[in-house]
Amino acid sequence: MATFMDVHHGMKGITAEQLSAAHKADLAIEREEGVHFQQAWADPESGTVYCLSEAPSADAVKRIHARAGHPVTEVHPVPLAIS
Amino acid sequence: MATFMDVHHGMKGITAEQLSAAHKADLAIEREEGVHFQQAWADPESGTVYCLSEAPSADAVKRIHARAGHPVTEVHPVPLAIS
Numbered sequence: 001m002a003t004f005m006d007v008h009h010g011m012k013g014i015t016a017e018q019l020s021a022a023h024k025a026d027l028a029i030e031r032e033e034g035v036h037f038q039q040a041w042a043d044p045e046s047g048t049v050y051c052l053s054e055a056p057s058a059d060a061v062k063r064i065h066a067r068a069g070h071p072v073t074e075v076h077p078v079p080l081a082i083s
Numbered sequence: 084m085a086t087f088m089d090v091h092h093g094m095k096g097i098t099a100e101q102l103s104a105a106h107k108a109d110l111a112i113e114r115e116e117g118v119h120f121q122q123a124w125a126d127p128e129s130g131t132v133y134c135l136s137e138a139p140s141a142d143a144v145k146r147i148h149a150r151a152g153h154p155v156t157e158v159h160p161v162p163l164a165i166s
Binding site: 003005014015016019020023038039040041042043044045046048050052076077078079080081082083 | 086088097098099102103106121122123124125126127128129131133135159160161162163164165166
């Protein structure tokens with residue numbers, strides 16, 4: 001398992017409700033790929049959404065996001081973390 | 084106060100020790116601008132570092148990072164969060 005930060009673009013105007021619904025859609029199926037989405041942050045003005053996950057691979061993150069209806073191309077492993 | 088995600092580029096090869104030292108340099112002076120850096124993640128391969136902070140403004144985040152020796156241009160407010 002590794003930690004990943006993925007970045008969605010083009011989400012201008014996203015609301016708290018939409019972010020929550022998107023996150024729930026991920027949570028509903030994430031176990032099928034061994035993924036867990038832990039945190040998410042959104043900037044409605046620039047349309048950027050950041051998601052932090054634990055997953056076996058970047059491809060697993062991409063598959064869950066795609067099946068949940070919000071495909072992502074930018075998935076960075078972040079092996080170093082401070083929290 | 085607001086929440087911000089800032090993104091550093093060009094940090095290829097960053098080590099855990101360097102990330103920790105950079106974070107400590109921020110913490111040492113952050114109060115002077117009312118900023119608090121909460122979490123950070125790094126991808127040594129792409130050279131990307133993400134920092135999550137609470138701050139009065141994006142400019143305050145930029146000033147602390149610049150004074151600590153790692154200036155950043157990309158600072159996004161992230162008013163929506165799930166954790």
